[in-house]
Amino acid sequence: MKPKIFLLTTGGTIAGAAAKSDALTGYRAGAVGAAELLAAVPALSEVARIASEEIAAIDSKDMTEAIWLRLAARVEAVLDAGAAGVVITHGTDTLEETAYFLHLTVKSEKPVVLTGAMRPATALSADGPLNIFDAVRLAASPAAHGQGVLVTLNGDIHSARDMEKVHTTAVQAFASPDVGVLGRMEEGAPRFRRRVLTRHTAASEFDLAGVTELPYVPILYGHAGADDRLAAAAVRGGAAGIVHAGAGNGSIAKAVLPTLAAAAAAGLPVVRASRTGAGAVLFAEDAYRMAGFIDADTLPPAKARILLALALLKTRERAEVQRMFHEY
Numbered sequence: 001m002k003p004k005i006f007l008l009t010t011g012g013t014i015a016g017a018a019a020k021s022d023a024l025t026g027y028r029a030g031a032v033g034a035a036e037l038l039a040a041v042p043a044l045s046e047v048a049r050i051a052s053e054e055i056a057a058i059d060s061k062d063m064t065e066a067i068w069l070r071l072a073a074r075v076e077a078v079l080d081a082g083a084a085g086v087v088i089t090h091g092t093d094t095l096e097e098t099a100y101f102l103h104l105t106v107k108s109e110k111p112v113v114l115t116g117a118m119r120p121a122t123a124l125s126a127d128g129p130l131n132i133f134d135a136v137r138l139a140a141s142p143a144a145h146g147q148g149v150l151v152t153l154n155g156d157i158h159s160a161r162d163m164e165k166v167h168t169t170a171v172q173a174f175a176s177p178d179v180g181v182l183g184r185m186e187e188g189a190p191r192f193r194r195r196v197l198t199r200h201t202a203a204s205e206f207d208l209a210g211v212t213e214l215p216y217v218p219i220l221y222g223h224a225g226a227d228d229r230l231a232a233a234a235v236r237g238g239a240a241g242i243v244h245a246g247a248g249n250g251s252i253a254k255a256v257l258p259t260l261a262a263a264a265a266a267g268l269p270v271v272r273a274s275r276t277g278a279g280a281v282l283f284a285e286d287a288y289r290m291a292g293f294i295d296a297d298t299l300p301p302a303k304a305r306i307l308l309a310l311a312l313l314k315t316r317e318r319a320e321v322q323r324m325f326h327e328y
């Protein structure tokens with residue numbers, strides 16, 4: 001019997017509709033339902049038995065933590081109920097954040113695969129149908145077991161840990177900086193060429209049982225000419241932790257440092273990430289170490305924010321949070 005794959009839809013360009021087939025921007029995201037998405041890929045019935053459910057119908061810039069909590073619970077429920085794998089369709093703008101959130105919180109070895117599209121469903125050469133086809137084949141593949149949450153677009157297979165959107169409009173919009181893809185969809189099947197070494201899914205210590213909201217963790221963007229007004233506002237605004245997207249190797253301007261150091265001294269975890277898009281944040285200045293800042297490793301700011309929020313559900317202790325940044 002063909003494996004049962006559960007399709008959860010959240011909206012995005014993959015479900016986008018425009019008035020004309022040559023319109024690649026200015027469309028309505030999330031306008032097309034699961035039945036229409038599936039109808040565009042008739043060959044799917046040869047690969048899997050598909051059930052579907054709408055979780056949201058939004059442009060992913062509007063993704064919320066409340067939807068994440070619902071989505072994570074639904075993914076676990078359908079896997080526990082016997083689905084062989086889950087496919088989630090999602091807008092590409094924040095796809096990497098949802099994927100990483102699920103990578104850290106879904107307690108299952110079964111494949112969970114996110115996909116999206118850069119061209120709306122109504123466009124010439126829409127990329128959504130093939131991406132859905134690949135995502136279902138990936139989710140139905142035993143080779144995808146135990147690999148954490150996966151993302152496939154344009155034939156590439158990425159780990160949720162490492163992938164980022166790196167282009168505003170191109171079809172090849174995703175990359176896994178530094179480490180590269182896990183594999184590719186080739187001749188109708190996934191070909192994996194490396195594995196993820198960081199902790200995830202079934203081996204993750206993060207647990208959403210009883211969690212109704214995540215701690216408030218804003219991101220501050222470092223830039224020439226920065227002063228401390230935003231950092232002070234973040235502290236005043238009730239941040240439970242702060243991610244600083246610094247220039248280069250996670251650098252923090254002298255004008256911002258005292259405010260963040262005072263926040264860290266008061267017990268607020270402050271994570272140094274980098275705005276560069278690649279590379280680990282490593283030791284840079286004694287002042288950062290003395291202030292007790294936490295290094296984000298290779299996590300980009302938006303993913304560092306997710307890990308810090310989940311860490312804060314368990315601890316505010318600096319060494320513990322730093323350990324998590326090295327392990328996840």
Ligand code: ASP
Nearest residue numbers: 012013059060091092093
């Ligand atoms: N704005 C869209 C979204 O993220 C872009 C896309 O899906 O490609 O929902």
